[in-house]
Amino acid sequence: MTNQKPVPIKLELLPTDIVTHQIYQVKFKAARFNNHLGGESHIVTSTGDNLITWDFKEVRAGKRSNYKITKLLSKPVDCQFRINTDDKIIVTDESKVGLQIRRKKQAVKY
Numbered sequence: 498m499t500n501q502k503p504v505p506i507k508l509e510l511l512p513t514d515i516v517t518h519q520i521y522q523v524k525f526k527a528a529r530f531n532n533h534l535g536g537e538s539h540i541v542t543s544t545g546d547n548l549i550t551w552d553f554k555e556v557r558a559g560k561r562s563n564y565k566i567t568k569l570l571s572k573p574v575d576c577q578f579r580i581n582t583d584d585k586i587i588v589t590d591e592s593k594v595g596l597q598i599r600r601k602k603q604a605v606k607y
Contacts, residue, residue, distance in 0.1 A: 508540070508551060511562055518566050520545060529577040541586055543573045548588065 510523060528542040530553065540551040548567040555563040571590045 506556060506561065508556065508561055508564075510544075510549070510564075510566075514566060518547060518568065520547060525549075526573070526575065541577065543569075543588075546570070546572045548573065548586065550586070 508525075508528070510520065514520075515523065523544050525542045525544050528540050530537040531539045531541070538553050540553050540556070542549055546569045548569055549564055550567075551561075551564045569588065569590075571592075573588045573590050575589045577587055
């Protein structure tokens with residue numbers, strides 16, 4: 498009887514994004530998965546005053562650079578998805594709790 502665990506996947510930011518978003522030190526907070534009715538589909542974490550979300554389906558398919566960086570007004574202490582959603586993230590900093598709406602990418606019409 499084998500109880501094999503999946504191979505861990507290391508998530509990193511691209512060097513170009515680190516420069517573009519002026520991230521001087523990448524030190525991720527604990528990452529959280531959403532608890533959506535269809536299963537886990539996104540991952541959220543933060544570093545400094547940046548909120549980063551990955552599409553977990555894309556990560557499992559090997560596309561680790563498919564993420565979104567959102568600049569926040571302050572450094573979050575914790576962030577996690579609202580229960581049964583994949584578009585609302587609860588962000589807690591030292592003085593308040595806020596809700597960050599994660600916008601889905603939309604095709605540009607010409």
